[in-house]
Amino acid sequence: MNMQVIKTEPATALAKPPVASVALAPKQAPNYDKYIKAAKDAAARIIPPLIVFALLMVFWELLCRRAGSTLPPPSKVYQDTKELIFDPFFDRGGIDKGLFWHLSASLQRVAFGYSLAAVVGIALGTLVGQSVWAMRGLDPIFQVLRTIPPLAWLPLALAAFRDGQPSAIFVIFITSIWPIIINTAVGIRNIPQDYRNVAAVVQLNPLEFFWKVMLPSAAPYIFTGLRIGIGLSWLAIIAAEMLIGGVGIGFFIWDAWNSSHISEIILALFYVGIIGFVLDRMIAGLGKLVTHGTSVS
Amino acid sequence: MTPYLKLDHVDKVFTRGKVSSEVLKDINLNLGKGEYVSIIGHSGCGKSTMLNIIAGLTRATIGGVILEDREVNSPGPDRAVVFQNHSLLPWLTVYQNVRLGVDKVFAKTKSRAERDEWTMHNLNLVQMTHAKDKRPSEISGGMKQRVGIARALAMEPKVLLLDEPFGALDALTRAHLQDSVMALHQKLGNTIVMITHDVDEAVLLSDRIVMMTNGPSATIGEVLDVPLPRPRQRLELASNPVYLDCRKRVLEFLYERHKFVEAA
Numbered sequence A: 001m002n003m004q005v006i007k008t009e010p011a012t013a014l015a016k017p018p019v020a021s022v023a024l025a026p027k028q029a030p031n032y033d034k035y036i037k038a039a040k041d042a043a044a045r046i047i048p049p050l051i052v053f054a055l056l057m058v059f060w061e062l063l064c065r066r067a068g069s070t071l072p073p074p075s076k077v078y079q080d081t082k083e084l085i086f087d088p089f090f091d092r093g094g095i096d097k098g099l100f101w102h103l104s105a106s107l108q109r110v111a112f113g114y115s116l117a118a119v120v121g122i123a124l125g126t127l128v129g130q131s132v133w134a135m136r137g138l139d140p141i142f143q144v145l146r147t148i149p150p151l152a153w154l155p156l157a158l159a160a161f162r163d164g165q166p167s168a169i170f171v172i173f174i175t176s177i178w179p180i181i182i183n184t185a186v187g188i189r190n191i192p193q194d195y196r197n198v199a200a201v202v203q204l205n206p207l208e209f210f211w212k213v214m215l216p217s218a219a220p221y222i223f224t225g226l227r228i229g230i231g232l233s234w235l236a237i238i239a240a241e242m243l244i245g246g247v248g249i250g251f252f253i254w255d256a257w258n259s260s261h262i263s264e265i266i267l268a269l270f271y272v273g274i275i276g277f278v279l280d281r282m283i284a285g286l287g288k289l290v291t292h293g294t295s296v297s
Numbered sequence B: 001m002t003p004y005l006k007l008d009h010v011d012k013v014f015t016r017g018k019v020s021s022e023v024l025k026d027i028n029l030n031l032g033k034g035e036y037v038s039i040i041g042h043s044g045c046g047k048s049t050m051l052n053i054i055a056g057l058t059r060a061t062i063g064g065v066i067l068e069d070r071e072v073n074s075p076g077p078d079r080a081v082v083f084q085n086h087s088l089l090p091w092l093t094v095y096q097n098v099r100l101g102v103d104k105v106f107a108k109t110k111s112r113a114e115r116d117e118w119t120m121h122n123l124n125l126v127q128m129t130h131a132k133d134k135r136p137s138e139i140s141g142g143m144k145q146r147v148g149i150a151r152a153l154a155m156e157p158k159v160l161l162l163d164e165p166f167g168a169l170d171a172l173t174r175a176h177l178q179d180s181v182m183a184l185h186q187k188l189g190n191t192i193v194m195i196t197h198d199v200d201e202a203v204l205l206s207d208r209i210v211m212m213t214n215g216p217s218a219t220i221g222e223v224l225d226v227p228l229p230r231p232r233q234r235l236e237l238a239s240n241p242v243y244l245d246c247r248k249r250v251l252e253f254l255y256e257r258h259k260f261v262e263a264a
Helices: A003-010 A011-014 A020-063 A076-084 A098-128 A131-146 A151-162 A164-189 A193-202 A204-246 A249-258 A262-290 B047-055 B094-105 B114-123 B141-154 B171-188 B199-205 B241-257
Strands: B005-016 B019-031 B036-040 B063-068 B070-072 B159-163 B193-195 B208-212 B220-225
Touching: A011 B063, A020 A076, A020 A151, A076 A262, A098 A164, A098 A204, A098 A249, A098 A262, A131 A164, A151 A164, A151 A204, A164 A204, A164 B005, A193 A204, A193 B094, A204 A249, A204 A262, A249 A262, B005 B047, B005 B193, B019 B220, B036 B047, B036 B199, B094 B114, B094 B141, B114 B141, B141 B159, B141 B171, B171 B199, B171 B208, B199 B241, B208 B241, B220 B241
Parallel strands: B036 B193, B036 B208, B159 B193
Antiparallel strands: B005 B019, B005 B063, B063 B070, B208 B220
């Protein structure tokens, strides 16, 4: 009520004695400004990419509209894939499923393989960072193994596991573990001697030292490794799924290519990009949350 | 009287590859219970090494440290250290930093509630209860050092080791904190070993001042008694002849007989 009065007739509102409305007036102004500022900031971040996106779409449309172009323009992509976009949840058995199911199958594989890589990677990284002998023994091996391309592991994994699912998970694991190991090791090696001294004086046992000093101190490094790892595992799963088949966004793309549904490939690529971006931001956000206050000493 | 803390013929040789350098040579020092002893010397004379040997963070090459008739050669909460750069864990709050030590030392002897109370009690001793939920990055340098002192005190150490505790602070904060430490020593009667390179600080706070010769092979050059009654008042001491005499003798030792020689 009062607010409305102020908006329409500020003079009368101020003339009235109630303290509340008088107090409200100066309080409201900065708040209002704050919202405008926040909106402006958001607009400054959102509008430029939107403009560029729109321009790219127009350019693409013009480029691919001509007769005989090999790729469809965006308008055709939209028409061809309308069904897939608006009904991602259908399931007609086999691999004839909505995109949601394909994506969730891929994400599940990544979740398994990546979680395993995170646990094993942090453990191995801690070992290598803490022990000079472990570093001397393991580091050269890691340096060689990490250069092997993800897909090169797939045949070996298929031979070992004789099944697509564990093989795909293994490829994720082996792809994403190296940056996690290496960054964790660097983080552990960089724990300030001061913190070690504190732990020694307080007489923390090795387990307490690991949880209470090592992990938090190395967390910024660990999260750098985790972030690189999630990116790599998302790269690897698409490629691996193309080869192992079954439900999954990678095979969806391959299948679309085999049936010449180019529009579906483009839609799938769009989703893959968005999900990769979200995964990266999720790990970055988690890192920010966990390492709050760690970087400043 | 058997000494409370005894450094018995301590030598320290650092060896890197084929080069070995003797940092400390034949250090003998006895401390009584409740005594406040400062170790002063030019930088590089091995004062910090000596403190680390008492703390157990570094092992003596020859000789050893005896605390209450038992040799100590590994770090432990009975010789709590206040580090030069506070060394608070930045991901823990002020309270958690103190509580970390309390939880370890009193794991069996105090209940959870008692440990909480004891943590707060020690924060209260250094007047830091108001900032208990702040992180180290959110408080000033002097406050951080107060928390460092609280953390050490909370472990109920037999000997409190201060490694240039006020070195990184501005002069006013330093004076304020020196007064706090003096008051705490008065109240709790801790045995304290303090490393310093500040002559006034050494005379103001100590019962005895251990003056180190220059390294390499540094050793104890002279031990000076400071026969000033406690409690001491900074302002009154400024013109006290005993204070001035002690100050003069430390200065003479440091700047006449054992002048610091750059890169000798």
